[in-house]
Amino acid sequence: MTTFPDLDYVDKQQTQQNQGLNLCADDYSLLTDLYQLTMAACYTGEGIEQRWASFELSVRRLPENFGYLIAMGLAQALEYLAKLRFSPSQIAALQATGIFAGASDRFWSLLTEGKFTGDVWAVPEGTAVFANQPLLRVEAPLWQAQLVETYLLNTINYQTLIATKAARLRDVAGESATLLEFGTRRAFSPQASLWAARAALAGGLDSTSNVLAALQLGQKPSGTMAHALVMALSAIEGTEEQAFSAFHRYFPGAPLLIDTYDTIAAAQGLAAKVNSGEMELTGVRLDSGDLVTLSKQVRSLLPGVPIFASGDLDEWEIVKLKAAGAQIDGYGLGTRLVTGSPVNGVYKLVEIDGIPVMKQSSGKVTYPGRKQIFRSLTGGKVKADRLGLLGESSWEEQPLLQLVVQEGKQVQPLETLETIRQRTAASVASLPEQTRRLDRPVSVEVEISEGLQVLTEETKKRTAKGAK
Structure with a gap:
């Protein structure tokens, strides 16, 4: 194996400047x-x-x-x-x-x-x-x-990999579900987080929380809040309800994260504000606990408010939630979207x-020669693919x-x-x-x-x- 010799030739100052990689x-x-x-x-x-x-x-x-x-x-x-x-x-x-x-x-x-x-x-x-x-x-x-x-x-x-997982998520969640990409903090690197956001959007997700990726792609970033805000404002201002009110005052279009303490108590407090006309709520997010039971209870308290779920979800978990009758309108997808089995x-x-x-x-056998993929469709459905040589003719097939x-x-x-x-x-x-x-x-x-x-x-x- 070829290895590097002693690296004394590298300028020390330049090496220090490049430590960020x-x-x-x-x-x-x-x-x-x-x-x-x-x-x-x-x-x-x-x-x-x-x-x-x-x-x-x-x-x-x-x-x-x-x-x-x-x-x-x-x-x-x-x-x-x-x-x-x-x-x-x-x-x-x-x-x-x-x-x-x-x-x-x-x-x-x-x-x-x-x-x-x-x-x-x-x-x-x-x-x-x-x-x-x-x-x-x-x-x-x-x-x-x-x-x-x-x-x-x-x-x-x-x-x-990311586009395929995103396509599978969209396929099982359905067209009406809102799917948000939340994977930046779990992606394998800052560069990977940008590529993951792009591939997820191209694969079928609605938006990303990655601000840089969204703006570079001409999209609007999406997100909610973290538990830290609820804990900080609750500790300083007195109650979770005051924390919600403060955040909602500045970002009325953002869903509120309601599972920091007692999810149902939080939903009950918000329901009182919504029912009195004091607050127009665009959504709430559940990030932990029994999502099936909690979503049903929250739906009964906030019947017209979209419910989002997050917390290590993937296509398999979404299928289980839907089969169990969970009342969830959208999903935040992070770790399991941007990691997983490699392609x-x-x-x-x-x-x-x-x-x-x-x-x-x-x-590890490969096929020789320059090739083309010829796809046959019947009634808009893929019937079969043919792997052939580049110069082969295709009559009713679509070269890819x-x-x-x-x-x-x-x-x-x-x-x-x-x-x-x-x-x-x-x-x-x-x-x-x-x-x-x-x-x-x-x-x-x-x-x-x-x-x-x-x-x-x-x-x-x-x-x-x-x-x-």
Whole structure:
């Protein structure tokens, strides 16, 4: 394994300044795994760095109890490719590690002059996809196509997970329920919290509490209050009722959190104010306890007031609450939305210099060649998918992969969040019921075309002959 030598070369003051480990677009080039750079250096040394290569990003297996995935993260992937550059200081820092002492001068020239000049094919964000289908394909000079793997997997894997969970939440909660993304404090990093908010909104949620994400996306952030405000104002001003009145005075449109002390007593006090005309209440939130029983009791006291629930909820919990007759109008989704079983996307070489290639490791076999997903619909429902070669004809089938970048230039405008959200809803609605269900879902059958089967066998034979 290659490791870093003693890091005395690093300027101590600069190291102290960088302890925040904050990310900006100028850092994109170095946000990669070391082996992407060492492989690029090797390709350059062998004189093959400019050979045309095709890599496809797909998921071998769906997460447990997932019948589909919602593709997401393309917008951030394209931004990364457009801004990929190596600055003189970054190149100097790489050289100073000593790791690349054997690299050719041509490698450093490549990084100095380099930018992404290839093509990208991708399924539109919000599209339902299944295992072993390419969500994205990069066609570019070998060193470029190799180098971008880490960042593309990072953004597409994570956002696809969050968008899929959001779509499942919307599917089980129903269109009338209000779904709020509350996951910022539980996301794996500040950057992840922004991506999670975006993917959740695109996947079907109504709004996010993340102020930065909401404003950058042109949305209005949503939220309520924390128990701390109720405790602080109750202690200083005397009662929980006074705490509610104070917050409501400044934010009359925000729901009130009523389970800090005694949920029913709080609801009774608010009911008296509402019934007397002293207060117009837009909602209350329950964050703990028996949500079924509490929501029913609160509904009887505040019949016209929306009830929101939060507290480690997910699609499974929402199904249970609805089945038990809980009187809940909206849900705040946090920890279980922005964490959970990962989408284990992979990025594999499928063609180099016009030669189809495939991985044949046990349990990790890939299909060779540049591919297209052909989708068949019957009555607006997905009937079947066919995974075929890019040049194959499709009569009544819909090809899903679209050319989005050509020769390094984006050829399609970025879509609005609302457009992606509508596509997500339509994609989920088009899936068979057995694919949408939470318990033991059955994914859509993906047929392998005859042409791809033939190419696979030919590639296996050629590889076996070359291994002797």
